[in-house]
Amino acid sequence: MIPDELLPRPFEGDAKEEVRAITKSSGTSFAAGMGILRRDRREAMHAVYAFCRVVDDIADGDADPGEKRAALEVWREEVELLYRGRPVSAVGQALLPTVAAYDLPKEEFLLLIDGMQTDADGPVVAPTRTELARYTRQVAGTVGMLSIRIFGAWKGEVSDRFALCLGDALQLTNIIRDVEEDAGIGRLYLPAELLEAEGVPHRPNAASSSPKLPAIRKTLGAEAEALYDEARLLAREHDRASLRPALMMMGAYEGYLLRMERGGWRLNPGTPLLSSREKLLRGLRYAFFGPGAPQAA
Structure with missing residues (x-):
């Protein structure tokens, strides 16, 4: 019920x-x-x-x-x-x-429900790249497309591109970070093509415990960082003050990514990557001084 x-x-x-x-x-x-x-x-x-x-x-x-x-x-x-x-x-x-x-x-609310x-x-397990891109657009891109209008930052296509690019980056960061947690509920959002390239079974528990997981995380991490870099460039086309809430999220989540990279893409499930204070400070730095180049976490 x-x-x-x-x-x-x-x-x-x-x-x-x-x-x-x-x-x-x-x-x-x-x-x-x-x-x-x-x-x-x-x-x-x-x-x-x-x-x-x-x-x-x-x-x-x-x-x-x-x-x-x-x-x-x-x-x-x-x-x-x-x-x-x-x-x-x-x-x-x-x-x-x-x-x-x-x-x-209205379409953004309906797309979110689709996601x-x-x-x-049923649990998502090893989606194809195409399926993952569609899912990310539905669950992350929609939030960005709605939020940027509320922030007062929307100025047409360039703003849509920023919202979708940052949404993709945040969602990929979530996927990379939460592999073990997702496996606990039978989910595996890592793309099938990457699993197959590394010879990893399409099974959540097998993937989350695989010695090849750091390599898969590294590949997806590079893709996420490229998206953050693109979002950084697109942010320059906007008034930074209007983007501050989005830049705060960008600062915290890029911090997650950099911390995972520094740890060799090996995570200790249950241990926070960043403290609440670290997330807040990184977010405020991005919001008020600009995202600039990524800084070590």
Whole structure:
């Protein structure tokens, strides 16, 4: 059964407070970046993040795939109601003024649900490069495309490219970092082509314990660093102040990547790569002094 709180039920309370509470309780790494936004933009990000959190919780929950699919379908209907001006849920009501104020594309919300559906249908195991690119666009690119508009940084195609490039970099960093954790729930996001090139089986536990894992991480790490470099160049086409929340995320996540590289791509699961203080300091450095060249973590 899907918990009622994950479904878009009629809501008559303070929608802004509801989505703020969802964001606060999640402990998201986006919190620091949202915290430096002015109040109206911060409230808009709370609404978008709450939507992401709710559909992600459905995908990662304990319900069976059929129940998850049904619940995500209800949220698709809520998105349609939102764009007709008649949402019923707290999240939808909080999104209503946000969608109007920042001209947020409906397609991005629906794409995000598509990505959650991929996880809900069963554990992702060794996707092809094409499948991984599609999944990353759905679960990371969508958030970037929505967020950059709320930040006030959007200026057309160059901003879309920045949002998608940084989204890809962040998601690849997550995949590289979380191989062991993902294997514990039967997932393996490392691309099939890399596994096959290293002779690693398409099995989560086998891949996570393989002596070839550092080599695979190194290859993906180089791809992620190239994406961070591209995002760095695209950031120069924007007013840095408007990109500060995104640059804070970039600073922290590029720090993860550099720390993994320094450790020879061998991780100690359960041990944080960066302390909260290190993440904050790196994020603030990128946000207020620019990303520049990557600095040692």
